[in-house]
Amino acid sequence: MYNFDELIPRRGTSSYKWDDPHDPPDTIALWVADMDFPAPREVTRALLERARHPVYGYSRVSESLSEAFIAWQERRNGWRIDGDWIVPSPGVVPVLHFAIEAYTNEADGVVIQTPVYPPFSRAVKLLGRRLVLNPLVRDGLRYRMDLAQLESVIDAGTKLLLLCSPHNPVGRVWSAAELRELGELCRRRGLTIVSDDIHCDLIMPGGRFVPLVSLGEEFAQTSVTCLAPSKTFNIPGVGSAFTVIPNPKLRAAFRRAGEKTALLSLPGLYNAVAAEAAYRFGGPWLDELLPYLRDNFLFLKDFLAKEMPSVAPAQLEGTYLAWLDFSAYGLADGEVTRLLREEARVRLNDGPSFGMGGEGFQRLNFGCPRAVLKEALTRVAAVFSAYEKN
Numbered sequence: 001m002y003n004f005d006e007l008i009p010r011r012g013t014s015s016y017k018w019d020d021p022h023d024p025p026d027t028i029a030l031w032v033a034d035m036d037f038p039a040p041r042e043v044t045r046a047l048l049e050r051a052r053h054p055v056y057g058y059s060r061v062s063e064s065l066s067e068a069f070i071a072w073q074e075r076r077n078g079w080r081i082d083g084d085w086i087v088p089s090p091g092v093v094p095v096l097h098f099a100i101e102a103y104t105n106e107a108d109g110v111v112i113q114t115p116v117y118p119p120f121s122r123a124v125k126l127l128g129r130r131l132v133l134n135p136l137v138r139d140g141l142r143y144r145m146d147l148a149q150l151e152s153v154i155d156a157g158t159k160l161l162l163l164c165s166p167h168n169p170v171g172r173v174w175s176a177a178e179l180r181e182l183g184e185l186c187r188r189r190g191l192t193i194v195s196d197d198i199h200c201d202l203i204m205p206g207g208r209f210v211p212l213v214s215l216g217e218e219f220a221q222t223s224v225t226c227l228a229p230s231k232t233f234n235i236p237g238v239g240s241a242f243t244v245i246p247n248p249k250l251r252a253a254f255r256r257a258g259e260k261t262a263l264l265s266l267p268g269l270y271n272a273v274a275a276e277a278a279y280r281f282g283g284p285w286l287d288e289l290l291p292y293l294r295d296n297f298l299f300l301k302d303f304l305a306k307e308m309p310s311v312a313p314a315q316l317e318g319t320y321l322a323w324l325d326f327s328a329y330g331l332a333d334g335e336v337t338r339l340l341r342e343e344a345r346v347r348l349n350d351g352p353s354f355g356m357g358g359e360g361f362q363r364l365n366f367g368c369p370r371a372v373l374k375e376a377l378t379r380v381a382a383v384f385s386a387y388e389k390n
């Protein structure tokens with residue numbers, strides 16, 4: 001049994017989320033995607049035990065870590081992974097860079113579907129590739145991919161599509177039908193897909209995640225899947241990643257690109273220890289966490305409906321990130337962010353940083369004890385009530 005209501009102060013731990021010197025000291029941090037919950041206790045136990053051994057030498061991805069990862073994916077997501085397909089990787093963001101290097105040349109087009117996790121566009125730009133935008137379409141409170149539009153923005157030089165599945169920040173868990181249609185279009189047009197499935201275990205109760213690659217050999221042979229224990233078990237600080245590439249040619253090209261950067265090297269000692277304990281023993285923790293996250297989202301939705309009815313969250317199927325539409329207030333994005341940070345002293349992620357379609361939105365991380373969420377929302381409502389139409 002876990003108590004996710006427990007308040008664990010994180011200030012003073014060099015937390016990226018909580019210790020930003022630019023934030024007033026009483027800021028409530030609901031931005032970057034890590035949660036304020038303790039990791040599964042088996043992870044802490046394994047780390048402590050390893051720390052007790054006083055020689056901290058180079059580490060390797062052991063057979064037992066690979067086995068634990070493979071067993072998890074099969075048990076939870078019904079996907080059978082062959083050990084040879086796995087390329088242990090330092091993190092999913094580096095993987096995006098390696099994949100762009102591996103599968104495209106300079107000035108080639110890379111498709112992203114905005115609004116999306118900002119490192120997608122950053123990676124494309126930093127590596128001198130051409131950003132090809134296929135913005136998601138908003139139907140009420142739900143988003144969908146626009147494949148007719150995708151067909152029209154792809155040209156002969158477009159080689160790659162970066163898929164976010166489930167999608168950060170809009171909270172969609174793509175259905176098998178949606179993924180199949182996307183996969184077929186990309187195959188027909190010769191695009192490789194990099195599917196960032198980092199949020200795949202954070203599915204709201206009743207929902208189901210489908211890995212694109214599990215939908216058929218044709219998709220497995222033309223895609224790269226990014227997985228990691230970091231979001232699932234809230235261990236991003238010690239996190240690592242696993243890139244799964246069934247096609248040997250794509251795998252070899254990926255390895256070459258990674259090795260060139262000298263970043264595709266041995267895993268950090270504690271990454272391997274934490275990842276193995278998490279995949280082996282973290283299931284019951286996650287099973288308790290998911291209903292708590294769902295209830296946090298329902299609390300948020302209910303609170304907004306009562307106190308800030310102009311701000312509705314996008315329908316949430318997965319992740320612990322709520323995508324909130326502030327546009328009804330008619331304020332500039334910078335002003336919404338200023339009011340949040342300076343007046344409410346609540347830090348969210350501003351919508352425009354997620355690219356086209358992010359204007360007017362803010363992303364809120366509700367992976368925190370409910371009391372913290374309540375306090376943050378109360379502060380936000382106190383500031384924005386002045387803008388609610390009566």
Ligand SMILES: Cc1ncc(COP(=O)(O)O)c(C=O)c1O
Nearest residue numbers: 033091092093094117168196198
């Ligand atoms: C979609 C997505 N990909 C990747 C990452 C980060 O991955 P990593 O820390 O392994 O680089 C995040 C973190 O928020 C994310 O939301």
